[in-house]
Amino acid sequence: MSETPEPTGKGPEDQGRAPVEGTAEAAVTGTYALGVSRPDLPVTDLPTPEEVFGVRRIGPKELVKYALGPSLIALGISIGSGEWLLGPQAVGQFGFEGVGWIILVSALLQTLYNIECSRYVVATGEAPVVGWGRVPPGWFLWVPISVFLILFAFIAGGWAASAGEGLYALVHAELPPDDAEEPRLWAIALLVVVFLMAAAARRVSRTLELANWVMISIILITLLVLCVFLVPFGIWWDGITGFVTPAAPPEGITATQIGGLAGFTALASGLNWYVMGHYRDKGYGMGHRVGFIAGLRGRRVEMLPSGVTFPDDEKNRGLWKRWYRLLLTDMWAVFFAGAIIGMLLPTILMAHAVEISGQEVTQENVPTFVAGALDAEYGRWLFYIALILGVLILFTTQLGIFEAMVRVTTDAAHATSPRLRTLLEGDPRRFYYPFMLLLLVIIGVILHLALPVSLVQWSANMSNLGALLFPFMLMYLNSRLPRPARPRPWHYVILLLNFLFFGFFFLNFIADFIGDPLVTF
Template identity: 55%
Template sequence: MTIAEEASIASPKGYPLGHTRPPLDVDDLPEPEEVFKVPHIGPKQAITHVIGPSLIALGISIGSGEWLLAPLGVASYGFVGIGWIILISAVLQTFYNMEVSRYIMATGEVPILGFARVAPGAIFWVAISLAILYMANIWGGWAAGAGESLYVLFTGDLVDTPSERTTARFLAFGLMLLVLAITLVGRKIARTLELVNWVIVGFIVVTLLIVDLIVVPFSTWAAALRGLVTPALPPSGVDATVIGGIVGYTALSSGLNWYAMNYYRDHGYGMGYRVGFISGLIGGRQEEIAPVGKTFPDTPENERRWKRWFRLLMLDQWVVFFGGALIGIFLTTLLVSHLAGLPGEAAPTRETMPTYAADVLSRHYGSFFYYWALLMGFFVLFSTQIGIYEGLVRNVADGLYGTSERFRQFLAGDPRRFYYPYMAVLAVVIGIILFVALPVGLVLISANMANLGALIYPFLLMYLNSKLPGPARMRWWSYVILMLNVLFFGFFFINFAVSQLTGSPLVSF
């Protein structure tokens, strides 16, 4: 007897999963062609219709870690050791993303609602998850960095004085309002963000590759590639906070990557198509979002469809997300490490990192590269700002809407009535926080807090994904990969935490 048949006997109303949420409704998996409204899925359709959620995650990924933290570490300590850490982090995070997305595709529920199915229940896990997510991301280092890049681009002056920094922070606040404006438009907010990231990520990767080919010697390319694939411990003397930040923000947000996977539901992957999405205020009509997910019966036809969806997920994650994240972090660290080695140039610091590339390029290669680097820095950090800011809002909206019937009644079934006012309030809160510290300092806090999630959420995923219908249920190797995530990212969080509490890390390199 299959697990689905057991579930239907146990509960004629649905498929029970966990003990603290209603059973999942049961329906057949849709065909990908039904979801994406195309006659068949080929390479063209995969690019124009299927690929999408990973682009939003990639837009976040090619950001603080790639433009600020990894280049800062490599320029200070070299490629060997740090490159290997980067590669391991990217591989483990992509496997982790696959497990998070497995749950979404099989149930149509976003992760924060899935976690609510684990004892002690919704109140505990939704509150804890949002608290950790906000502790890691509300500091606004990504926004501050984007504001500084924009300030220098407009004025030509580095952000050195208190008045200049104040102006840059107001620009950062204005950029958050721009994100709010972007989310207003479109049938699906997720689709609007995907299209924006197509443009931004395309500009970043293509122009960065061209500039690296022009200014970086091939000997440095070779050294960087060797550093990426050479197994080695972190460099001697590396700061525990810096190495923890690189680990946490390589690819995305280590243990907190789940917050950026909600878009698979909205894009319509698997059972997400049966549940609904948040629409834009202009050009979209909000349809009811099911507060409880749906899963599928264990039948040969649904097993065939599941395999198709999982292959599409692998394409989105391993080709677009993993490939794009690795290329992005490689190209940025390659450029900054070359610039730090030019005659008369000092290594970057936390204070100079947001505009370091532009400053050095202007002295050695001319004004064109100066303005390109400023524009690049802005796009890199603004794409991160879009994803993190919207993700903070989305997860609160999804968490409250899915767990509180009173909240749904208050909104008359339209989550936008909360989504947009809350986004405006959050912009003000983050705007105030922006004035607390330097961008890189804020980002380092965020990145290390992201590693905390790796000590918690892989265990929840093991529980949830072990109880899915047969075709979707995780296999033995998934347990191994999730435990490696716990050990790897958890170690760097503990090392960071001990360093902050005692003044010296648990393990020094």
């Protein structure tokens, strides 16, 4: 590959990306066998970050403007169902002791798990759902199971219904009555907004990044201002010490509540991989060689059905270290820091709302509880600010989850079905957008079936199910990557801890669902 090119003056939104066969700079030098039932990976050089992002060098400005981003999409999902609903509900009912510690451990384990999922994407350019097809016995088992688990976990639509409740309260200046139909119609309307955003994009991932930059900045700044001016120091101190002080779960909390809190703190525990494919579309590492899902306004881009990897030589070892450092920066500086701050601020605000209102937090009122409490104590203007904040928080979750379900299914179908690729004429958009419309209709029906928070708790505990499977599959794949990209031994220990921590909560949830939990608190 030639040395770093001159900057093009275009950001990644405008950068074209040719497939491996179409560029001399990406000349294939052989193939690399990885796993079973999927094609061998063509071997070619890693691109430089400067080549991918169209800049002369990656300084602080370029890092923020171009290189960071995929973790923002994950963070947008994170600051939602867990941080605005399950975490505040648990703290509002039981306090910080024994709850905050679970939040911190979950966030740490999930960030490390995300890095391992993304390691595979950066090294091969394959979305994880495609990579699972390389694990014995093969794609015919693991790809359908993986897609099913994602759809089964998130199709209930609790994240959408909760956003609809907040929007109803914002429009009518009052909390929705029990079993009201209109909040569900607002939830469906917001799903339509997500579809329109994806349709209007040139590159879907880039549009999601920019939307989350704006919304997450507004969310965190507004939360910080509210907490600084409204929340007493004592609650701040209880929140911070609760996060870092080991303690048993509080008495009276159920297996479902604590499993949901663990599962949806940070992201979605064992199912976090469903968002990590955005590193491919961002162009991280070998993702630059594979292609991406273009929006309807973008030009047609060929997306390879299988991945690409790099040779183990001095040049590519150095490039891998650079890409891996960018990945670590994105995950720790954006995702982990944002997830912890995004959980701390809503929970201390909820604790203050419980204190000033003297009321109990329940599944029914948690989406709008803070708004109602601030309204009664400080005036109508804070009611509207809290509702706008809640709608933004829950919409970022709705945006990320809805699009990711469509993305995972599209990636799986495109990679495993030659007949479908022929019908699509190499353009995955022909599957992506019709399937998004179909999913919109299905979710619109399902979200009528239960209370929003109970649907969210179900999704969170289904996310913990993934921790029983995917850490071991990830060990298999990452141990077979080119040597520079392979994990160190302690990374395998982290994956095992994910299995033990989140897997325990899933088994306890199932035992509670069918009879008596394994452990009571």
